[in-house]
Amino acid sequence: MIRLFRVSIPTVSLALLISEIGLITSAYILASYVVLPYDPTVFLLYDGGIYRILSVTASIILGLHFQDLYTHIRIHSRIALLQQLSLIMGIAFLMQGLISYANQDLRMPIRLMVLGSAFAICTIFVWRVLYAKYLVAVLGAQRLLFVGGNVLTDAIAEHLKTRPDLGVDVIGYVDDNDLPGTPRAGGKVLGPISALRRIATEVSPDRIVVGMSERRNYMPVLDLLELRFSGILVEEANTTYESVCMRISTLELRPSQLVFSGELGPRQGIVFLQSVFNFTAALLGSIVLLPAMLAIALGVKLSSPGPILYGQTRVGLGGNTFTVYKFRSMHQNAEAATGAVWATKDDPRITRFGRFLRKFRFDELPQLFNVLRGDMALVGPRPERPEFVTILSERVPFYRQRHCVKPGITGWAQVNHKYGDTIEDSVTKLEYDLYYIKNQSSALDMYIIFQTLKIILLTRGAQ
Numbered sequence: 390m391i392r393l394f395r396v397s398i399p400t401v402s403l404a405l406l407i408s409e410i411g412l413i414t415s416a417y418i419l420a421s422y423v424v425l426p427y428d429p430t431v432f433l434l435y436d437g438g439i440y441r442i443l444s445v446t447a448s449i450i451l452g453l454h455f456q457d458l459y460t461h462i463r464i465h466s467r468i469a470l471l472q473q474l475s476l477i478m479g480i481a482f483l484m485q486g487l488i489s490y491a492n493q494d495l496r497m498p499i500r501l502m503v504l505g506s507a508f509a510i511c512t513i514f515v516w517r518v519l520y521a522k523y524l525v526a527v528l529g530a531q532r533l534l535f536v537g538g539n540v541l542t543d544a545i546a547e548h549l550k551t552r553p554d555l556g557v558d559v560i561g562y563v564d565d566n567d568l569p570g571t572p573r574a575g576g577k578v579l580g581p582i583s584a585l586r587r588i589a590t591e592v593s594p595d596r597i598v599v600g601m602s603e604r605r606n607y608m609p610v611l612d613l614l615e616l617r618f619s620g621i622l623v624e625e626a627n628t629t630y631e632s633v634c635m636r637i638s639t640l641e642l643r644p645s646q647l648v649f650s651g652e653l654g655p656r657q658g659i660v661f662l663q664s665v666f667n668f669t670a671a672l673l674g675s676i677v678l679l680p681a682m683l684a685i686a687l688g689v690k691l692s693s694p695g696p697i698l699y700g701q702t703r704v705g706l707g708g709n710t711f712t713v714y715k716f717r718s719m720h721q722n723a724e725a726a727t728g729a730v731w732a733t734k735d736d737p738r739i740t741r742f743g744r745f746l747r748k749f750r751f752d753e754l755p756q757l758f759n760v761l762r763g764d765m766a767l768v769g770p771r772p773e774r775p776e777f778v779t780i781l782s783e784r785v786p787f788y789r790q791r792h793c794v795k796p797g798i799t800g801w802a803q804v805n806h807k808y809g810d811t812i813e814d815s816v817t818k819l820e821y822d823l824y825y826i827k828n829q830s831s832a833l834d835m836y837i838i839f840q841t842l843k844i845i846l847l848t849r850g851a852q
Contacts, residue, residue: 718743
């Protein structure tokens with residue numbers, strides 16, 4: 390895996406992305422040599438042809454991303470893959486139609502677009518079949534060996550089983566608690582800890598992950614030191630969990646790990662830059678989206694009786710409360726009888742128009758004014774209601790630490806986890822929030838905003 394934007398990107402996904410940019414661009418360049426009645430070099434170099442082709446390539450790559458084809462590389466159905474590619478090409482043609490309205494000179498010639506798209510579909514289809522069948526194996530998965538075993542190593546192994554695209558394979562476990570051959574999550578026990586050096590020599594791991602809950606008098610320090618100097622990466626299970634799951638586990642987290650972490654916590658320079666960006670982006674967004682917000686306000690007023698905006702007390706930076714604003718999506722006085730409760734699927738309190746607003750996250754637009762006031766940021770942990778914060782702080786360790794940064798309209802937990810309505814979901818979301826706090830940066834914010842646009846367009850996770 391390669392670390393970009395403070396996120397671990399699978400090598401196989403990055404290699405596929407780069408190769409397909411080249412293949413798609415080449416498909417349209419080849420088509421220009423077939424269909425153009427004049428020298429294609431004139432079109433490519435002097436008539437803006439390269440820029441037109443790159444714009445089409447960008448729209449196709451975005452389409453592949455929105456179809457999760459860089460997340461799910463394994464091909465389960467070739468017919469489904471062809472259907473997805475046809476849909477993506479249709480979107481690319483639609484984008485060309487929109488471009489032609491803005492500037493005819495930027496539009497791709499229709500014959501070139503048709504033939505180039507046909508070449509691109511065939512090329513991507515054949516390349517993906519070969520890539521999934523042969524080249525993923527050639528690139529090779531990173532081989533991982535566990536020393537010891539606990540809930541953290543089991544969680545890592547279970548996660549890797551669901552994400553083969555990460556390119557990490559579990560070889561097995563070296564553990565004293567089970568006999569050799571005993572099956573464990575993702576592998577089996579290969580032998581006792583005393584045989585660690587011999588086993589490592591036999592299986593040749595790329596990474597050794599230490600997951601021993603009780604380390605005193607048991608840690609094979611000298612063996613691990615020898616293996617580290619032989620070129621094998623050795624790391625603790627919580628570090629591996631963070632890199633492959635992209636969240637910080639609370640299962641084995643000790644306060645000292647947070648206290649002595651050199652990365653955890655907001656850095657003042659980054660906070661200042663984000664504040665400037667948040668204010669500027671929220672101001673521009675409020676101006677651009679003002680007509681849409683006025684239309685939504687009219688829709689809320691006409692669809693059900695009650696106020697247009699709904700104010701709700703939330704907990705923000707430093708544990709201080711503030712009022713967050715949304716377009717009202719529920720019936721008036723929806724919580725009069727129940728009090729504060731989490732939203733659920735097909736919640737009867739939500740109006741018909743409110744369901745539409747929530748599907749596309751339009752009910753969140755007034756929070757741009759919260760950003761302008763300084764109560765919120767564009768990206769950060771989602772603010773929770775005081776009633777839930779009190780309950781979660783008592784049941785979930787480190788929950789209050791998420792209030793060390795401003796809450797956000799969107800966040801790392803929102804783009805990686807479904808809408809949560811249980812204590813277990815809150816724990817998972819907290820792990821993502823701690824990851825964001827530790828890795829807070831402008832690059833990560835841009836990545837989260839990009840992923841949020843994908844979620845909104847595909848209407849995922851709304852409740």
